[in-house]
Amino acid sequence: MELLNIKGIGEKTLEKLNSLGIYSIMDILNFLPKKYLDFTNVSKPEDILEGEYSLLKVNIIKVYPKQYSKNKVCYIKADCLCEQANISLLWFNMPFMEYSLKCGEYLVWGQVSFENNKYTLINPNISEISNKYKLKDVKPIYPLKGKLGEVSYRKIVENCLNTVISENLFSNEFDLEKIYRNIHFPKTFDEVENGQNNLAVYELAEQLLCYKTLRKIQKTKKIICDYPRIVDNILPYKLTESQQKALCDIINDLQSGRAMNRFVLGDVGSGKTIVAHLAMYMLYQKGFQSVLLAPTEILAMQHYHSFNKVFESLNIRTALLTSSISNEQKGEILKNLENGEINMLFATHSCVQDCVRFANLKLAVIDEAHKFGVKQKADLLAKGDGVHCISMSATPLPRSFAMTAFGDLKISKLYKAQSRTSNIKTYPLRSNKIDSMFKYFANKTKGGSQIIIVCPRVVDSGLEDIYSVKSVYKTVCSKYFDQKQVGLLYGGMKNADKDKVINDFYSGNIKLLVSTTVIEVGIDIPSVDTIAVLGADRFGIATLHQLRGRVGRDGREAECYLHCASYTIPDRIKQMKEIDDGVLLSELDSQARGFGDLIGFNQSGKNSFDRYIVKITLDMIEKAKTIVEKVELNQIDKTLLKKLLNKYDYYQDIVLN
Numbered sequence: 306m307e308l309l310n311i312k313g314i315g316e317k318t319l320e321k322l323n324s325l326g327i328y329s330i331m332d333i334l335n336f337l338p339k340k341y342l343d344f345t346n347v348s349k350p351e352d353i354l355e356g357e358y359s360l361l362k363v364n365i366i367k368v369y370p371k372q373y374s375k376n377k378v379c380y381i382k383a384d385c386l387c388e389q390a391n392i393s394l395l396w397f398n399m400p401f402m403e404y405s406l407k408c409g410e411y412l413v414w415g416q417v418s419f420e421n422n423k424y425t426l427i428n429p430n431i432s433e434i435s436n437k438y439k440l441k442d443v444k445p446i447y448p449l450k451g452k453l454g455e456v457s458y459r460k461i462v463e464n465c466l467n468t469v470i471s472e473n474l475f476s477n478e479f480d481l482e483k484i485y486r487n488i489h490f491p492k493t494f495d496e497v498e499n500g501q502n503n504l505a506v507y508e509l510a511e512q513l514l515c516y517k518t519l520r521k522i523q524k525t526k527k528i529i530c531d532y533p534r535i536v537d538n539i540l541p542y543k544l545t546e547s548q549q550k551a552l553c554d555i556i557n558d559l560q561s562g563r564a565m566n567r568f569v570l571g572d573v574g575s576g577k578t579i580v581a582h583l584a585m586y587m588l589y590q591k592g593f594q595s596v597l598l599a600p601t602e603i604l605a606m607q608h609y610h611s612f613n614k615v616f617e618s619l620n621i622r623t624a625l626l627t628s629s630i631s632n633e634q635k636g637e638i639l640k641n642l643e644n645g646e647i648n649m650l651f652a653t654h655s656c657v658q659d660c661v662r663f664a665n666l667k668l669a670v671i672d673e674a675h676k677f678g679v680k681q682k683a684d685l686l687a688k689g690d691g692v693h694c695i696s697m698s699a700t701p702l703p704r705s706f707a708m709t710a711f712g713d714l715k716i717s718k719l720y721k722a723q724s725r726t727s728n729i730k731t732y733p734l735r736s737n738k739i740d741s742m743f744k745y746f747a748n749k750t751k752g753g754s755q756i757i758i759v760c761p762r763v764v765d766s767g768l769e770d771i772y773s774v775k776s777v778y779k780t781v782c783s784k785y786f787d788q789k790q791v792g793l794l795y796g797g798m799k800n801a802d803k804d805k806v807i808n809d810f811y812s813g814n815i816k817l818l819v820s821t822t823v824i825e826v827g828i829d830i831p832s833v834d835t836i837a838v839l840g841a842d843r844f845g846i847a848t849l850h851q852l853r854g855r856v857g858r859d860g861r862e863a864e865c866y867l868h869c870a871s872y873t874i875p876d877r878i879k880q881m882k883e884i885d886d887g888v889l890l891s892e893l894d895s896q897a898r899g900f901g902d903l904i905g906f907n908q909s910g911k912n913s914f915d916r917y918i919v920k921i922t923l924d925m926i927e928k929a930k931t932i933v934e935k936v937e938l939n940q941i942d943k944t945l946l947k948k949l950l951n952k953y954d955y956y957q958d959i960v961l962n
Contacts, residue, residue: 308328322453331470334489336916339446340445342444343360344444345442345492350389361387363392364410365407365411367383380395390423393423393424396427396428411432411433413431442492443496459490466485472945475510484507485504509929511952513930518949527561528560529560532553533590535619539618540615547571551580555580555584555695555717559693566696567694567715571698571720572720572854574854576719580717588693593665593667594642594689595666596663596685597651597671598670598672601653602629602653605627609623624642624651626653629801656685662688668692669694682694728863729853732866733882734837735868743784743785744785747785756817757817757833758837759821759824759839759852763795763796774820777819777839786817790817792806792810792817796821813832822844833856835864835866836852840868842869842871849881852865865881880893
């Protein structure tokens with residue numbers, strides 16, 4: 306049914322609805338209130354608190370004619386009784402109230418003040434007792450942006466609810482009509498919570514079903530692998546117990562006969578890289594190709610050089626494929642990949658392109674997996690038959706935990722070596738200490754330290770509390786450092802310029818690197834022992850924890866300064882000062898925020914769950930997953946399934962496992 310067929314919607318109203326992003330009946334039902342006002346409890350005079358909002362049942366006994374203040378502001382006054390208490394009602398700049406008000410019983414809602422021995426409500430909401438829409442039950446407040454009135458919109462919602470809701474993919478599990486009535490016309494806050502929780506689970510189930518459609522588990526031939534003997538022969542150190550277990554998990558997956566989809570979850574310094582490289586080596590021993598996908602050129606290069614350093618004596622044929630290599634080099638790599646002369650490829654997004662073909666790809670390793678979309682992952686796995694997948698993240702924070710609930714992920718957790726547990730000291734910093742910090746850094750570099758300063762922007766925004774790399778670079782070069790010792794790094798630079806800065810930093814020619822969060826992953830320089838994040842209160846805990854992991858990577862004492870422009874230091878900054886364990890930080894963060902801003906992200910940061918007033922919890926995700934596991938894709942109405950995939954077209958780019 307079209308919106309124009311709904312009572313109360315004409316051409317002009319339709320235009321206003323469209324401007325709010327509403328084009329269908331389901332759009333109206335899914336346009337959720339931004340908050341709710343509680344009109345279920347009428348206050349008695351003895352319960353009234355000055356300065357608080359109250360709902361009162363009053364009897365208007367006198368309405369005064371229109372009057373004017375000394376400043377010639379029009380106002381309407383009414384005297385009323387609330388039981389035996391005298392109350393005054395005042396409306397400023399609302400002359401029509403003189404003719405709207407009559408003596409009798411009303412409900413009024415507003416902020417109460419106490420003046421001249423009586424309570425006064427200024428510009429209160431008022432409703433006749435018989436009005437079923439105003440000041441009754443729990444009132445939803447919609448983000449209508451002044452396009453439509455609340456009462457008019459609620460009437461439209463009610464008319465939509467009276468139509469048949471035919472788009473229920475899980476009719477055995479959800480009564481959508483009841484859910485929407487609880488959300489839009491609740492009698493109590495329990496109904497609000499129940500409705501919002503159930504609708505959130507339904508939407509999660511929709512996304513999971515979409516995921517299930519895109520990501521089908523393939524059956525594949527069993528690959529019998531032994532624990533790699535090379536571990537004892539080549540590695541200059543012993544693997545930790547958790548690394549050994551992760552390798553055994555991977556071996557079991559390869560022997561299962563089903564395409565592996567394993568998430569290697571580990572904090573900074575836990576040793577995910579060598580686990581991934583050993584998995585690639587095991588597939589090489591069986592005659593298969595592997596690819597490692599990284600989100601940045603810096604990280605791809607680091608993996609490439611790290612692998613070749615450890616396995617150089619084995620003559621494994623490896624290649625590095627990024628956007629900065631020449632067309633001639635790329636052509637040679639693509640040719641050798643397709644004919645099987647390259648055993649392992651280390652690459653950025655370039656390897657997802659159609660022109661990249663493998664002879665017998667069997668393993669895909671995706672590092673910093675939360676930075677890639679489902680579509681990118683699916684396209685990569687489609688480049689071989691029954692390709693196994695290992696996803697990794699160095700950020701074991703709520704985002705990662707929530708995402709493991711999507712699909713068929715199995716988890717291997719890695720733990721840091723004992724020597725890396727407490728070598729980084731974290732200090733919150735206020736704006737008035739920035740100058741002192743720069744002077745301290747200048748002295749520190751004279752002793753051989755290398756330092757990173759991270760800024761939230763590339764150029765100034767006009768706001769005093771937001772630092773840009775260009776302005777900070779200019780400041781430190783003019784006041785504190787020799788310009789030759791300072792490097793500038795941000796994503797928009799030419800690749801050749803970025804490579805030069807990074808190489809100079811690696812070689813020690815650059816002592817201070819001023820950068821954006823482009824260095825969040827990929828910088829692994831032992832002599833970097835200090836990092837400062839300017840505007841840290843503008844970053845999430847995942848990014849801050851990851852940035853902190855850039856320093857002290859060889860176990861040396863290191864320092865992390867988190868600058869806060871706000872007067873009050875946020876709880877997450879305080880937690881980071883006391884806690885170096887990413888898993889524990891994740892648990893604390895998820896308790897505080899739930900998973901609402903972690904699920905449903907596309908690359909631009911849009912979040913479909915922001916409109917809920919309830920937090921998305923892991924229990925809700927698990928409930929949705931249980932529901933979807935019962936669904937047989939071949940039994941779903943094809944039209945509805947196609948509509949679902951179109952609805953979540955952005956899902957192709959969701960930041961997900």
